[in-house]
Amino acid sequence: MGKNIVQKILDAHIVEGQPQAGQEVGIRIDQTLTQDATGTMAYLQFEALGFDRVKTEVSVSYVDHNTIQEGFENADDHKYLQTVAAKYGIKFSKPGNGICHQVHLERFGAPGKTLLGSDSHTPTGGGIGMIAIGAGGLDVAVAMGGGPFFLTYPKVVNVELTGKLRPWVSAKDVILKVLEILSTKGNVNTVIEYSGSGVASLGVPERSTITNMGAELGVTTSVFPSDETTRRFLKAQNREHCYVPLMADPDATYDRVIKIDLSTLEPRTACPHSPGNIKTLKEMNGLAVDQVLIGSCTNASYRDIMLVAAALKGKKIAPDVSLGVACGSRQVLDMVSRNGALADIISSGARILESACGFCIGNSMAPKTDAVSVRTSNRNFFGRSGTSSASVYLTSPEAAVAAALSGKLVDPRDVFSDDEYPLITIPDQFTIDDSMILEPSANPGSVEIFRGPNIGAPPTNESCPAVLDGVVAIKVGDKITTDHIMPAGNRLKYRSNIPKYAEYVFEREAPEFAAFALENKKNGVHNIIVAGESYGQGSSREHAAICPMYLGVKMV
Structure with a gap:
């Protein structure tokens, strides 16, 4: 019997267990990535495990989440990450070089490889035929040290695409x-x-948009074939040597097949407060818009930004709309600044934002009270924007530009009915400048790791007691995300300091929870969380488990 792509990659990497759906297997990890919001804890765990060097083919530490300096904490963490990378054999992508998933796709991702990242949108790499999985920092630390990553051998759902997207x-x-x-x-x-x-009608950036936001499905990952389109993309990045063709066998089988005719699709939006709350833009009836933000690891590629520039060229945004645009990487920013596209964006009235995660995680560009914010990012969880009363709608770059120009959430075909659809092609050669990716030290013994006062040791835990004797410390509903449990935004700077960060567990749901739970812990009373369906969905931020553990939570 033939194999599908998932089986081909996983089976070639299994080091423990049998390739049978539902069974646990351990796989070899070829590459890892971390970002600064989760990476500090991952490297603290790496150190605690006693590893002296990474054993993967490539490991990269990115700084892209907390690039806003409010207090010393973020800058200290960045210096810790840089020195740890230098000492242990890890590449270090400096702040300003771009979002981890965009940069990794450009400079390191390779078809047929496994990638484990301490960020839930690591599946972006599936756009070039990788098995790319988001996981907790401890899993990534073990993988960096050469240990296997354990997962349940998955069911495979085939999404068969036919036709071609309309303008x-x-x-x-x-x-x-x-x-x-x-x-x-x-x-x-x-x-x-x-x-x-x-599939052939979709470029690598478009495929990666799909696999990136596939994380919101709650799946292990998503993957596309590696084909001629993949080869051209890698060649344009001076990495054609990484290319291998990868297709499912003709007689491959799947657990389910879903068929989508691309030519029948309508422009859509994810409405508040879930990426799964989908409506067509026709159904939005021209909802007034206050803010439009274009960027994030989902839609900030060269193709995306060039399309935005072409759609904005010679036009001005609506007077009551604030528009921000962030390129996904320094490579993209450099190229659009040289070819004139950036000038077209600026001339429209847009604000140019840093090549970082920024607004997506709520550490900047918080909208006004009761605002309607249209974004090209991948999550619109309650409060994630930094403004609890705001309503965030997720759309394509095309729809986001239409909203910025019209001041309304509308089908972009209504706004651009007289405009020819911009046809953006991948350049034969991207601008290659890896000077902001620092190589590890050739003399690691001489590297002294920097530790600021906010950086602590990973907390320890005791074995689960034979008898749980406690109270229900909080009862929450369905779809409680990691953002509900551990707020991001201005709280993320405490990610290296578990006792401090734990003070904000369930801050938006029940501000008194942390103090109550900690008092129970001191008195020997176990804390229990009662929740509905899909508790803990969203980010791979393991702090959503570590901080409640620190507060004495023994059961969910």
């Missing part, structure tokens, strides 16, 4: 359609594999 309909609309079909729950231990004649 002003985009890859974002593809993944929003998949979310509409599969929802955000009930998809654990599943991998989505894309196939069909429609």
Whole structure:
């Protein structure tokens, strides 16, 4: 019997267990990535485990989340990450070099490889045929040290794409359609594999948009074939040597097949407060918009930004709209600054934001009270924008530009009915400048690791007691995300200091929870959390488990 792409990659990497759906297997990890919001804890754990050097083919530490300096904590963490990387054999991508997933796709990702990242949107790498999985920092630390990553051998759902997207309909609309079909729950231990004649019409950036936001399905990861399109992309990045073709066998089987005709798709949006709350833009009836933000690891590629520039060229944004645009990487920013596209964006009235995660995690660009914010990012959880009363709608770059120009959430085909759809092609050669990716030290013994006062040791835990004797410390509902449990934004700077960060557990749900739980712990009373479906969905931020553990939570 033939194999699908998922089986081909996983089976070639299994070091423990048998390739049978539902069974636990351990796989060899070829590459790892971390970002600064989760990376500090991952490297503290790496050190605590006693490893002296990474054993992967490539490990990269990115700084892209907390690049806003408010207090000393972020800058201290960045210096810790840089020195740890130098000492242990890890590449270090400096602040300003770009978002981890965009940069990794450009400079390191390779078809057929496994990638484990301490960020839930690591599946971006599936756009070039990787098995790329988001995980907790401890899993990544073990993988960096040469240990296997354990997962449940997945079911594979095939999404067969046919046809071709019509003008002003985009890859974002593809993944929003998949979310509409599969929802955000009930998809654990599943991998989505894309196939069909429609795949050839999608470039690597478009495929990566789809696999990136596939994380919102709750699946292990998503993957596309590696084909001629993949080869051209890698060649343009001076990395054609990384290319290997990768397709499912003709007689490959799947646990489920979903068929989508790209030519029938309509522009869509994910409405508040879930990426799975999907409506067509026609249904939005011209909802007034206050803010539009274009960027994030989902939609900030060269293709995305060039399309935005072409759609904005010669036009001005609506007077009551604030528009921000962030390129996904320094490579993209450099190229659009040289070819004139950046000038077209600036001339429209847009604000140019740093090549970082920024607004997506709520550490900047918080909208006004009761605002309607249209964003090209991947999550619109309650309060994630930094303004609890705001309503965040997720759309494609095409729809975001239409909203910025019209001041309304509308189908972009209504705004651009007289405009020819911009056809953006991948350049034959991207601008290559890796000077902001620092190589590890050739003399690691001479590297002294910097530790600021905010950086602590990973907390220890005791074995689960034979008898749980406690109280229900909080009762919450369905779809409680990691953002509900551990707020991001201005709290993320405490990610290296568990006792401090734990003070904000369930801050938006029940501000008194942390103090109550800690008092119970001091008195020997176990804390229990009662929750509904899909508790803990969203980010791979392991602080959502570590901080409640620190407060004495013994059961969810």
